[in-house]
Amino acid sequence: MLALHSESQCRFWVEDLFSCRFGRRNIFKKMSKGKTLIIGASGQIGIELVLKLREQRGVENVVASDIREAQSPDLLEGPFEIVDTLDKQQIYSVINKHGIEEVYQLAALLSATGEKFPEKAWDLNMNGLFHVLEAAKDGLIKRIFWPSSIAVFGPNTPRIDTPQFTIMEPTSVYGISKLAGERWCQYYFNRYGVDVRSIRYPGLIGYKSEPGGGTTDYAVDIFYHAIQSGKYKCFLSEKTMLPMMMMDDAIRATIGIMEAPSENVKIRGSYNLAGMSFTPAELALEIKKHIPNFQISYESDFRQALADSWPNSIDDTEARQDWGWKAEYDTTKLVETMVIEVGKKIAVGT
Numbered sequence: 001m002l003a004l005h006s007e008s009q010c011r012f013w014v015e016d017l018f019s020c021r022f023g024r025r026n027i028f029k030k031m032s033k034g035k036t037l038i039i040g041a042s043g044q045i046g047i048e049l050v051l052k053l054r055e056q057r058g059v060e061n062v063v064a065s066d067i068r069e070a071q072s073p074d075l076l077e078g079p080f081e082i083v084d085t086l087d088k089q090q091i092y093s094v095i096n097k098h099g100i101e102e103v104y105q106l107a108a109l110l111s112a113t114g115e116k117f118p119e120k121a122w123d124l125n126m127n128g129l130f131h132v133l134e135a136a137k138d139g140l141i142k143r144i145f146w147p148s149s150i151a152v153f154g155p156n157t158p159r160i161d162t163p164q165f166t167i168m169e170p171t172s173v174y175g176i177s178k179l180a181g182e183r184w185c186q187y188y189f190n191r192y193g194v195d196v197r198s199i200r201y202p203g204l205i206g207y208k209s210e211p212g213g214g215t216t217d218y219a220v221d222i223f224y225h226a227i228q229s230g231k232y233k234c235f236l237s238e239k240t241m242l243p244m245m246m247m248d249d250a251i252r253a254t255i256g257i258m259e260a261p262s263e264n265v266k267i268r269g270s271y272n273l274a275g276m277s278f279t280p281a282e283l284a285l286e287i288k289k290h291i292p293n294f295q296i297s298y299e300s301d302f303r304q305a306l307a308d309s310w311p312n313s314i315d316d317t318e319a320r321q322d323w324g325w326k327a328e329y330d331t332t333k334l335v336e337t338m339v340i341e342v343g344k345k346i347a348v349g350t
């Protein structure tokens with residue numbers, strides 16, 4: 001009789017049988033094959049995270065998923081599933097089909113897009129998180145990674161070396177959803193023992209994927225414009241200092257916190273994480289060392305108010321102490337890398 005069913009149907013059949021008899025939690029711990037699922041894998045972070053995890057764990061062991069088709073052919077070198085993170089059954093089905101042990105939940109509406117669609121941002125950012133927290137609570141998966149952001153801070157937060165524990169009061173729907181998400185993560189850990197881990201990413205800068213509608217996107221766009229036209233009009237003012245991080249460092253931190261022994265992860269809301277800080281004017285000066293004729297102009301838009309409510313720099317003492325975090329990129333190394341790698345991409349027309 002079992003031979004007539006697909007693998008996923010069999011899993012559900014077995015799940016139903018055993019959850020009646022022995023409870024879900026135990027049987028799924030035994031059935032787990034230890035694979036990883038990335039939700040939101042076609043985004044700026046997801047593409048790079050999938051590639052790194054597949055390199056480390058084997059292509060077949062990392063399942064990429066997104067609501068849209070794979071945005072990079074690299075994603076299709078291993079398993080890829082279309083998953084709407086707002087559809088809990090779809091998530092459970094993919095977890096069962098592939099024997100998933102840990103989930104990286106990256107699907108979200110980012111800060112700038114969130115201000116255009118506040119209800120959608122709240123719905124996606126909160127319910128996407130709830131569905132994976134529930135999957136862990138139901139015993140289907142063992143570990144969750146869910147990213148928070150420096151957007152959890154607000155205008156009353158100390159702006160220089162912003163500490164881990166401080167005044168929050170975010171002003172954007174994105175920041176409100178991330179702060180609420182942090183509190184839910186801590187709640188599911190305290191109440192149900194869910195092993196959820198999180199870091200507050202600063203603005204992320206990389207060359208393998210496009211940014212997805214955040215306030216710090218200028219720090220990626222600027223390289224494409226500098227190389228292609230020698231000019232860039234920045235949507236933040238020249239003195240807007242924000243915490244930033246090279247994508248390689250962010251991916252190392254993400255995998256690092258997930259691989260840390262559980263007892264070392266003492267904060268189950270979200271950890272501060274620092275890389276570097278710079279203003280658009282400072283970034284432009286660094287780019288001019290490589291492209292001497294580069295010109296930057298400034299015309300602030302609605303994103304200025306978001307940036308003005310966020311920290312200038314971050315104190316990440318707890319992440320360093322608890323699970324050994326240390327950034328490798330400073331602004332000079334970041335600019336060197338971006339100029340070379342974006343230059344190569346433009347040269348081959350990708």
Ligand code: NAD
Pocket residue numbers: 039040041042043044045046065066067068083084085086105106107108109110124147148149150200201202203204205210211212213214216
């Ligand atoms: P992104 O916008 O580039 O990617 C998000 C992905 O989620 C997209 O591929 C999108 O198609 C997918 N998605 C949207 N709705 C979905 C749905 N209903 N079901 C499944 N997938 C869906 O974002 P990113 O920059 O890669 O960010 C990933 C995470 O990191 C987000 O939680 C974001 O808040 C957080 N973060 C990012 C930054 C940054 O600078 N990029 C900074 C701080 C925090």
